[in-house]
Amino acid sequence: MAGMEGGSHNWPLYCDLGPGISMAMRGPKIDTIVFDLDGTLVDTAPDLIAALNHSLEVLGRPTVEPMLVRPLAGHGARALLDAGLTLSGDAPEELIARAIPVFLEHYADNICTFSAPYPGLELALEELRxxxxxxxxxTNKPEGLANHLVEALGWAGVFDAIIGGDTLPVRKPDPLPLLTAITQAKGAKAIYVGDSAVDVATARAAAMPSIAVGFGFSDVCASQLGADLHIDHFDMLPAAVRSIIAPATLIAQRVSLDLDSGQATVAV
Ligand SMILES: O=C(O)COP(=O)(O)O
Ligand SMILES: [Mg+2]
Known part of the structure; x- marks a missing residue:
């Protein structure tokens, strides 16, 4: 580990470890893992894009190639409709407003036709449990749809709390939904796992570490999202969680040994 060779080091050594790891060291112990939903737990893009194309057909507009709008799949109905309409001309607000209920009705009725959890997720959840x-x-998905999807996937009871984009007056990147998810889950502190820059910003705003997944909807590479760690497969998640928590525990213990003497040094 950088800066740990050579016997002892002046406080604060944790600065070498990145912002999320240093946040993990302060205050209560991490006892909760909070997940984003779309593009993180579940590949919901096929059903979201099917709802978009259904709405475009209803409006008499041409449907779109899924790959063209996939990066927007985690940005909600409005962003998808805006992009879908723009591809074939204009996207006036009045048309988007008319299409939103069409989109939402189709999506709610077909929420889990093609959507699937990312590989390795269920095993990773079991291991973390x-x-x-x-x-x-x-998630920023409306709470009703999030619950509907979770039930359709057979995950009733798997999660201790589900906070949606309309559960509170504010949504991500405001830290309140993340903090509320932790409180509702009866946890004290979390690592947030997500697929977008908004997720990383939310964790940062809540002063918590984040892990970015590289298989979600973002068109920015996971390593560039600013998360503390990034993973390409859920089978890496338990180790990633441990590696955020373990060095913090290790160093905190070594630091506390020397705090008694008033000399905040770390013995290696
Ligand atoms: O549906 C949305 O608006 C985004 O959903 P997510 O926050 O789970 O990525
Ligand atoms: Mg997402």
Missing amino acids: IEGFRLAIC
């Missing part, structure tokens, strides 16, 4: 973590969802 066995290690004693609480599990929660913090």
Whole structure:
């Protein structure tokens, strides 16, 4: 680890470890893993884009190639409709407003036709549960749709809390939905796992570490999202969680040994 060779180091050594790791060291112990939903737990893009294309057909507009709008799949109905309409001309507000209920009705009726959890997710959740973590969802998807999807996937009871984009007066990147998810899950502190820059910003605003997944909807590479760690497959998640928590525990213990003497140094 950078800066740990050579016997002892002046406080604060944790600065070498990145902002999320240093946040993990302060205050209560991490006991909860909170997940974003669209593009993180579940590949919902096919059903969202099917709802978009249905809405475009109803409006008499041409349908779109899924790959053209996939990066917007985690940005909500309005952004998808705006992009879908713009591709074939204009996207006036009045048309978007008319299309939103059409989109939402079709999506609600077909929420889990093609949507599927990302590979390795269920095993990773089980492993985290066995290690004693609480599990929660913090998504910008409307809460009703989030609950509907979770039930359709057979996940009733898997998560200790589900906070949607309309659960509170504010949504991500405001930290309140993430903090509320932790409180509702009866946790104290979390790592937030997400697929977008908004998710990383939310974790940062809540002073919590984040892990970015590289298989979601973002067109920015996961390593560039500013998260503390990034993973390409859910089988890497339990180790990523441990590697955020373990060095913090290790260093905190070594630092506390020397805090008694008033000399905040770390013995290696
Ligand atoms: O549906 C949305 O608006 C975004 O959903 P997400 O926050 O789970 O990515
Ligand atoms: Mg997302």
